[in-house]
Amino acid sequence: MLRLTAVLYILVASAVAGAAVITVLTLDLREGWQIGSAFGAGLVIAIPIAALLGRKIYNELNGPKAV
Structure with missing residues (x-):
């Protein structure tokens, strides 16, 4: 299960961190x-x-x- 979670983390982290950065940039x-x-x-x-x-x-x- 740890390997599955690690692979999912790569995908989820890029999406969540990217959305957070876009939100910050949108707020100027x-x-x-x-x-x-x-x-x-x-x-x-x-x-x-x-x-x-x-x-x-x-x-x-x-x-x-x-x-």
Whole structure:
């Protein structure tokens, strides 16, 4: 599950961090620290999202356990 989460993190982090940077630029905040902070926050926010998606996909791929 960790490998699946790591691959998902690459995809989710780029989307979330990119959206955060676009939001900052849309708000006309053009200082380097503002853009960098938005990017860093997007990377941090992507961790639980990737973990949740990884857990859900892993559980669905394994299916219900036969009794």
